[in-house]
Amino acid sequence: MTGKRPGYFEENNEPISARIATGLHKIGLAMKQQSWQQANGVGLSATQGQILATLVASGPLTGKELSERLGVTLPTISDSVRVLVEKAMVTRSADPRHPRASLLTPTAAGAALGARARSWPEFMADAVADLAPEEQRAFFAGIVKMIRMLQEQGLVPVSGMCVTCKHFRPNVRTGPAPHHCAFVDAPLSSEQLRLDCPEHELAAESARREVWEQFMRRA
Amino acid sequence: MTGKRPGYFEENNEPISARIATGLHKIGLAMKQQSWQQANGVGLSATQGQILATLVASGPLTGKELSERLGVTLPTISDSVRVLVEKAMVTRSADPRHPRASLLTPTAAGAALGARARSWPEFMADAVADLAPEEQRAFFAGIVKMIRMLQEQGLVPVSGMCVTCKHFRPNVRTGPAPHHCAFVDAPLSSEQLRLDCPEHELAAESARREVWEQFMRRA
DNA sequence: GATGTAACTTAGGACTCCTAAGTAGTCAGG
DNA sequence: CCTGACTACTTAGGAGTCCTAAGTTACATC
Numbered sequence: 001m002t003g004k005r006p007g008y009f010e011e012n013n014e015p016i017s018a019r020i021a022t023g024l025h026k027i028g029l030a031m032k033q034q035s036w037q038q039a040n041g042v043g044l045s046a047t048q049g050q051i052l053a054t055l056v057a058s059g060p061l062t063g064k065e066l067s068e069r070l071g072v073t074l075p076t077i078s079d080s081v082r083v084l085v086e087k088a089m090v091t092r093s094a095d096p097r098h099p100r101a102s103l104l105t106p107t108a109a110g111a112a113l114g115a116r117a118r119s120w121p122e123f124m125a126d127a128v129a130d131l132a133p134e135e136q137r138a139f140f141a142g143i144v145k146m147i148r149m150l151q152e153q154g155l156v157p158v159s160g161m162c163v164t165c166k167h168f169r170p171n172v173r174t175g176p177a178p179h180h181c182a183f184v185d186a187p188l189s190s191e192q193l194r195l196d197c198p199e200h201e202l203a204a205e206s207a208r209r210e211v212w213e214q215f216m217r218r219a
Numbered sequence: 220m221t222g223k224r225p226g227y228f229e230e231n232n233e234p235i236s237a238r239i240a241t242g243l244h245k246i247g248l249a250m251k252q253q254s255w256q257q258a259n260g261v262g263l264s265a266t267q268g269q270i271l272a273t274l275v276a277s278g279p280l281t282g283k284e285l286s287e288r289l290g291v292t293l294p295t296i297s298d299s300v301r302v303l304v305e306k307a308m309v310t311r312s313a314d315p316r317h318p319r320a321s322l323l324t325p326t327a328a329g330a331a332l333g334a335r336a337r338s339w340p341e342f343m344a345d346a347v348a349d350l351a352p353e354e355q356r357a358f359f360a361g362i363v364k365m366i367r368m369l370q371e372q373g374l375v376p377v378s379g380m381c382v383t384c385k386h387f388r389p390n391v392r393t394g395p396a397p398h399h400c401a402f403v404d405a406p407l408s409s410e411q412l413r414l415d416c417p418e419h420e421l422a423a424e425s426a427r428r429e430v431w432e433q434f435m436r437r438a
Numbered sequence: 439g440a441t442g443t444a445a446c447t448t449a450g451g452a453c454t455c456c457t458a459a460g461t462a463g464t465c466a467g468g
Numbered sequence: 469c470c471t472g473a474c475t476a477c478t479t480a481g482g483a484g485t486c487c488t489a490a491g492t493t494a495c496a497t498c
Contacts, residue, residue: 008405009396013413016355021343022414023362028247029290030374036455045484064445071248076486078447083484100445100494124240127368128361135361136235142350142358143242149346155249177228186227194232195241255486264453283476295455297478302453317464320476 031124038120042113047072047080052089052106052114058198060103062095068157089113137191144193148212160200162193163215164208167201170215179215250343257339261332266291266299271308271333274325277417279312281320287376308332356410363412367431379419381412382434383427386420389434398434 014022039049050070055061061069067077081104084090089110095101106114128136148163150156162168167183177187183199194200203211233241258268269289274280280288286296300323303309308329314320325333347355367382369375381387386402396406402418413419422430 005403005405008403009400009407009411012403013411015344016352016359016410017344017347018341019412019414020347020355020359020362021340023359023366024243024246024343025250025340026366026375026378026414027243027362027369028250029376030369031244031247032251033290034374040456047485062445063447071252072485073487074446075448075488079485082447095445098445098495100492102446121240121244122237123369123372123374124243124365125234125236127365127372127374128236128239130368131361131364133235135357135364136239138354138357139361139365140235140239140242142347142354142361143239143246145350145354146343146346146358147242147245149349150246150249150342153342153346155253155342155346156245157248159245181228184224184227184231186224188228191235192228192232193238195238195245259487266454281476282478291454292456293477294457294479298454301478314476317476 027124031121034123035120039117042116044113044117045080045083047076048084048089049113049117049120051077051080051084051104052110053117053120054114055090055104055106056111056114057118057196060093060105062098062101062103064101066104069159071157084110140191140193144190144195147195158202159195160197161195162188162197162200163212164202165197165200166203166207167199168203168211170211171217246343250340253342254339258336261335263332263336264299264302266295267303267308268332268336268339270296270299270303270323271325271329272336272339273333274309274323275330275333276337276415279322279324281314281317281322283320285323288378290376303329359410359412363409363414366414377421378414379416380414381407381416381419382431383421384416384419385422385426386418387422387430389430390436 035046035049039046042049044052047070051066054066054069058069063074063077063081066081067074070077081090085092088107090104090106092102092104095103128139131139144161144163147156147161151158151161151164158164162179162181163170167181169180169182171178172180173187177189177192179188179190179193180186181188202208232238254265254268258265261268263271266289270285273285273288277288282293282296282300285300286293289296300309304311307326309323309325311321311323314322347358350358363380363382366375366380370377370380370383377383381398381400382389384402386400388399388401390397391399392406396408396411398407398409398412399405400407421427
């Protein structure tokens with residue numbers, strides 16, 4: 001079992017970054033299927049479930065905001081929302097901030113389903129639950145950096161990540177929790193970073209870059 | 220900057236596994252959008268591109284095999300294939316193995332587009348290319364373990380992963396490349412594991428479990 | 439009051455994806 | 469040899485996804 005072709009896999013393998021991409025692709029396949037099935041299980045479509053989940057998670061939003069968060073165009077949202085209104089899952093109300101906008105608020109039934117829909121990605125959490133804590137941390141760190149990169153390229157909607165937030169202070173102390181959130185005035189560690197913080201406020205372009213550099217300096 | 224609420228993020232944060240799931244969800248969003256856009260850019264639909272990419276990567280397949288790999292039902296494939304035949308991207312030929320099956324082979328034009336489609340997930344590879352090699356290894360290790368878990372649960376089609384292959388011998392030696400592939404008779408390291416090996420042969424259920432245990436013992 | 443702007447909505451069309459109901463080869467048993 | 473089961477598809481029908489393009493409508497500005 002010593003192996004007759006010691007260098008085989010150095011020469012005949014895709015780079016690890018490409019294999020990471022392949023792996024994420026496979027995981028994406030599972031996500032797509034799961035959300036389809038779970039949504040159908042409760043009598044919704046996948047997008048309808050996502051809309052309800054988002055409204056429950058973030059509070060009332062306008063159609064425009066929804067379309068940005070879910071990465072689809074306004075007409076697509078408009079269509080799904082119409083069905084949700086027909087199903088009495090959401091109600092429209094005037095938005096004080098914009099003239100022609102309407103805030104979408106889930107009804108009791110909609111909120112209940114939205115809460116369930118929020119747990120749809122849980123099957124992935126279960127799939128990583130068996131990893132050692134340190135492996136989870138490393139995995140998470142990779143994801144954070146990858147998402148940040150995708151955001152830079154405009155491939156992912158900028159969403160509530162600590163590392164793009166104006167309240168985030170990276171590496172301001174030593175120890176296990178080197179970062180700081182100025183909003184809640186609390187220290188936090190790299191593995192406590194949020195990806196979907198409700199209090200997130202996007203920092204200015206230049207500040208974002210600076211924060212990121214500071215963060216990477218001792219990530 | 221000492222922080223007035225030191226325990227805030229211990230108490231008010233989702234578990235790391237849930238945040239990993241959220242992150243993967245966001246990455247999935249980007250994948251969906253990217254494949255839509257890239258496919259449209261070359262005059263295909265997303266599934267059509269995937270079909271061509273799969274045929275280029277794996278050689279001629281039947282409709283059934285395609286439906287299993289892409290995780291959709293046979294009618295969906297059948298429909299897309301009809302369009303691809305109309306577009307002269309693939310041709311059908313008899314399959315010696317099955318009576319009523321037909322092997323799908325890309326034409327020259329189809330193969331060219333399929334080759335391009337294979338590179339669609341590359342934007343993700345680019346997004347992780349900036350990570351330190353060690354971070355990439357850790358990220359990859361998490362992905363491998365996660366996919367294996369998803370396969371166990373039947374949420375992902377069993378695909379050419381070393382860790383489910385009958386030629387894979389985990390942890391048979393010490394050093395940087397502890398595993399061994401009996402097919403090519405070459406040593407390989409954890410970060411060289413393949414997710415999509417064309418020579419993959421699924422090991423029997425019991426052997427799979429044993430191989431995995433052996434692999435995890437010193438992963 | 440005309441023009442613009444922002445946030446929708448509607449219309450139309452291509453694709454996705456399913457279930458259910460055919461169809462067509464082959465093979466095994468009688 | 470013929471019938472029935474099996475397998476691999478195909479067709480039909482229907483809901484949903486997603487886009488672009490073309491309206492609508494409320495308010496803000498000039």
